Amino acid sequence: MDRYRYWHNDAIVADLDTRRHPFSVAIENFQHDFNIGSVVRTANAFNAEGVHVIGRRRWNRRGAMVTDRYLHVHHHDDIADFVTWAGRDDLPVLGIDNLPGAVPLETFALPARCVLLLGQEGPGLSPAAHEHCQAVLSIAQFGSTRSINAGAAAAIAMHAWIRRHVFDQESGPPQP
Numbered sequence: 300m301d302r303y304r305y306w307h308n309d310a311i312v313a314d315l316d317t318r319r320h321p322f323s324v325a326i327e328n329f330q331h332d333f334n335i336g337s338v339v340r341t342a343n344a345f346n347a348e349g350v351h352v353i354g355r356r357r358w359n360r361r362g363a364m365v366t367d368r369y370l371h372v373h374h375h376d377d378i379a380d381f382v383t384w385a386g387r388d389d390l391p392v393l394g395i396d397n398l399p400g401a402v403p404l405e406t407f408a409l410p411a412r413c414v415l416l417l418g419q420e421g422p423g424l425s426p427a428a429h430e431h432c433q434a435v436l437s438i439a440q441f442g443s444t445r446s447i448n449a450g451a452a453a454a455i456a457m458h459a460w461i462r463r464h465v466f467d468q469e470s471g472p473p474q475p
């Protein structure tokens with residue numbers, strides 16, 4: 300954004316830290332998912348508290364367009380490590396996938412503090428991840444494809460949080 304032109308990275312991060320939203324996003328990375336860069340970029344756009352990469356430490360940064368410099372990206376070796384982190388802070392883990400038993404994201408009362416957990420292209424949420432989700436939320440589809448891209452699903456889920464918690468129905472959008 301223009302207002303950050305000529306600022307040092309640390310100063311931008313410190314400024315964003317003063318108004319991070321209390322949701323985080325997590326994605327499994329056991330097959331080097333190419334969507335992670337796009338998830339990071341969207342998480343920066345919506346000023347998420349952080350992004351959690353579960354599995355491989357290395358992830359494809361191309362789609363992040365250097366936005367990873369301005370938010371907190373954490374790594375967890377496996378689901379157990381991630382769940383321990385979420386549990387320490389009593390953070391609800393909400394899976395985002397269209398697995399059997401999933402409930403519609405569109406009508407779900409997303410809590411203010413939560414972590415939205417996405418699966419990978421191909422396998423989707425792993426059984427280990429699924430087991431630890433308080434709920435799994437599906438995004439309604441109307442065409443013929445089984446699923447949408449994980450980066451797109453992450454953006455929709457994050458924006459559902461923004462609509463619910465930033466754009467209050469009665470007061471309208473916050474003034475800049």
Ligand SMILES: C[S@@+](CC[C@H](N)C(=O)[O-])C[C@H]1O[C@@H](n2cnc3c(N)ncnc32)[C@H](O)[C@@H]1O
Nearest residue numbers: 395396417418419423424437438446447449452
């Ligand atoms: C390409 S999908 C693969 C798995 C998917 N369950 C399938 O049957 O094709 C990769 C990830 O994108 C997200 N995703 C894709 N479509 C979704 C939908 N309709 N609702 C919720 N999440 C979705 C989920 O996080 C999923 O793990």
